[in-house]
Amino acid sequence: MKNKHLTDSEIQQFAFDKAECKKEVVEHISSCSLCKQRVEAYLLLSTSIKSIPDPALGFDLSNRVMMQFDTTSKKKTLLDYFVYAFIILSITVVGFCIAYFSSVFINWFKGNSTVSMAFLICIALSILMILIIDIMKSHSRKMKMLKF
Numbered sequence: 001m002k003n004k005h006l007t008d009s010e011i012q013q014f015a016f017d018k019a020e021c022k023k024e025v026v027e028h029i030s031s032c033s034l035c036k037q038r039v040e041a042y043l044l045l046s047t048s049i050k051s052i053p054d055p056a057l058g059f060d061l062s063n064r065v066m067m068q069f070d071t072t073s074k075k076k077t078l079l080d081y082f083v084y085a086f087i088i089l090s091i092t093v094v095g096f097c098i099a100y101f102s103s104v105f106i107n108w109f110k111g112n113s114t115v116s117m118a119f120l121i122c123i124a125l126s127i128l129m130i131l132i133i134d135i136m137k138s139h140s141r142k143m144k145m146l147k148f
């Protein structure tokens, strides 16, 4: 039998999970009136917390949230249409340029101009680096917004 009184965690375990309690804890509580009072206080606290009704709001929260969704989604669809139109326009312009200047490009790559090839590769790599950095920055910003 313990001479000291039980800790809070032992009292809580006895109050809410008596089957998992150690034998010495059960014996102490059966003999000690102070620890028995603490167990009863925990049980009373638990039942009073369970008897508190669920909080109710004075207004219809779901309706207000849905109203917010409706206004933002309409604004976003306009922006999305603009972005899609811009993407389609740029793809058409690039496709037209490739089709129109294909003979020029083929002649340019046929001539063994290593300087111009190196220049082209440098430009392509720098554009790729800028795009990767931009994607990483926007990704980290979005993750910070989500608080990950």
Ligand SMILES: [Zn+2]
Pocket (backbone or CB within 6 Å): 004, 005, 006, 028, 032, 033, 034, 035
């Ligand atoms: Zn005790």
